[in-house]
Amino acid sequence: MTADLFEDFTTSEPAQQALAPGAVLLRGFAREAGAELMARLDPVLTAAPLRHLVTPGGHTLSVAMSNCGPLGWVSSRSGYRYQALDPLSGRPWPSMPESWRALAGCAAAQAGFDNFAPDACLVNQYLPGSKLSLHQDKDENDFSAPIVSVSLGLPAVFLFGTPQRNDRTQRYRLQHGDVVVWGGPARLAFHGVAPLADGDHALLGRRRINLTFRRAG
Numbered sequence: 254m255t256a257d258l259f260e261d262f263t264t265s266e267p268a269q270q271a272l273a274p275g276a277v278l279l280r281g282f283a284r285e286a287g288a289e290l291m292a293r294l295d296p297v298l299t300a301a302p303l304r305h306l307v308t309p310g311g312h313t314l315s316v317a318m319s320n321c322g323p324l325g326w327v328s329s330r331s332g333y334r335y336q337a338l339d340p341l342s343g344r345p346w347p348s349m350p351e352s353w354r355a356l357a358g359c360a361a362a363q364a365g366f367d368n369f370a371p372d373a374c375l376v377n378q379y380l381p382g383s384k385l386s387l388h389q390d391k392d393e394n395d396f397s398a399p400i401v402s403v404s405l406g407l408p409a410v411f412l413f414g415t416p417q418r419n420d421r422t423q424r425y426r427l428q429h430g431d432v433v434v435w436g437g438p439a440r441l442a443f444h445g446v447a448p449l450a451d452g453d454h455a456l457l458g459r460r461r462i463n464l465t466f467r468r469a470g
């Protein structure tokens with residue numbers, strides 16, 4: 254009761270918002286950890302630099318991507334897949350920082366998915382204008398595990414629908430520290446990110462970083 258009143262008077266939106274059965278937005282869940290999470294970013298990106306992947310259809314993604322953890326998601330003319338080696342270096346992806354893994358596990362548990370053990374973390378960098386078209390995350394072998402998506406830096410508009418491509422999508426503003434978890438009946442929901450608006454974030458400058466944790470293998 255007290256907590257509800259407190260929330261109502263301090264923010265216009267609840268800290269935890271159901272997007273669909275199996276999908277929840279945890280507002281500010283990673284805000285306190287944000288600086289620690291960001292401190293682990295440079296070493297990951299030094300070992301496995303951000304790159305613009307090409308889709309099987311021949312388009313170049315406006316979002317720059319890298320990975321850490323045992324498996325990494327890659328796209329090329331020959332398809333989408335997870336692989337243990339970075340095609341740029343021929344070496345394993347850098348290891349997943351323990352604080353990242355822990356944060357993802359806590360967020361999953363908060364959303365009702367216990368024992369989430371991600372083996373892949375996709376790092377996405379959005380610059381002003383970068384966008385991600387509506388898609389499903391369906392290249393993983395294990396759909397019983399949720400997707401955990403952590404937003405850092407500039408705010409973005411996240412589009413979230415259902416497992417049917419033609420259903421309406423809802424729009425949610427994701428801010429620094431927000432975490433979205435989707436699994437169960439929402440695991441194959443279509444989702445995307447609208448073109449990033451320009452801005453200047455105190456910690457990250459003119460960009461948005463999204464960390465997406467999966468159980469791929």
Ligand code: MD6
Nearest residue numbers: 377385402411444446463465
């Ligand atoms: C987001 N990202 O940036 C959501 N999926 O908030 C994704 O859904 C996503 O960034 C697959 C590959 C890269 C992504």
Ligand code: FE
Nearest residue numbers: 388389390444
């Ligand atoms: Fe996705």
